[in-house]
Amino acid sequence: EIVLTQSPGTLSLSPGERATLSCRASQSVSTTYLAWYQQQPGQAPRLLIFGTSRRATGIPDRFSGSGSGTDFTLTISRLEPEDFAVYYCQQYGGSRLTFGGGTKVEIK
Amino acid sequence: QLQLQESGPGLMKPSETLSLTCTVSGDSIRSRSYYWGWIRQPPGKGLEWIGYIYYSGSTYYNPSLKSRVTISVDTSKNQFSLRLNSVTAADTAVYYCARVNYGLVYFDYWGQGTLVTVSS
Numbered sequence: 001e002i003v004l005t006q007s008p009g010t011l012s013l014s015p016g017e018r019a020t021l022s023c024r025a026s027q028s029v030s031t032t033y034l035a036w037y038q039q040q041p042g043q044a045p046r047l048l049i050f051g052t053s054r055r056a057t058g059i060p061d062r063f064s065g066s067g068s069g070t071d072f073t074l075t076i077s078r079l080e081p082e083d084f085a086v087y088y089c090q091q092y093g094g095s096r097l098t099f100g101g102g103t104k105v106e107i108k
Numbered sequence: 109q110l111q112l113q114e115s116g117p118g119l120m121k122p123s124e125t126l127s128l129t130c131t132v133s134g135d136s137i138r139s140r141s142y143y144w145g146w147i148r149q150p151p152g153k154g155l156e157w158i159g160y161i162y163y164s165g166s167t168y169y170n171p172s173l174k175s176r177v178t179i180s181v182d183t184s185k186n187q188f189s190l191r192l193n194s195v196t197a198a199d200t201a202v203y204y205c206a207r208v209n210y211g212l213v214y215f216d217y218w219g220q221g222t223l224v225t226v227s228s
Contacts, residue, residue, distance in 0.1 A: 090155075090215075092213035097157040
């Protein structure tokens, strides 16, 4: 099973700042099968990015994804108030699917 | 507009069988472009994939839950279901159903989730 480790666990930033979230895999992950989700308190997760760097429908361009192999990154270029939430990465490989433990982006 | 809605009991006792149904509206569960899946989230914790099913009935399960899980599909009702046997307190979680992209295997639409509590 591929384990995804997200860091940092919590990111404290101010609105307008840049957020860089890391997702590291225990084995190489195909860029085709790496996705990111945002979860607000009390809500279901929302798809942000799929295929490492492709934004889902309706996702603002301040969200971007990059990476390859075992290291993937979600970047939020300028934090808006609604971006403070928990973010999860997810991979699929070998008929198995796993999520990272999440990064909470909180207001500093 | 695609919508998914989970339904089922909110409170269960240990050793019982959890049964949840997801009703899909706005899309056909017979679509060849998607799987239909279940994910859960214990209170205050992260997401755990349970499994997913294709309209044909092919299933794919998390190995850690495989011995206790059955996912089925009812195309006539545009629904799919989850059964989890022999529940314990560790199965207490919000259970989400979601649509899964067939080719790239990501969850693009989610239900609102339903809290299932296992307690004696």
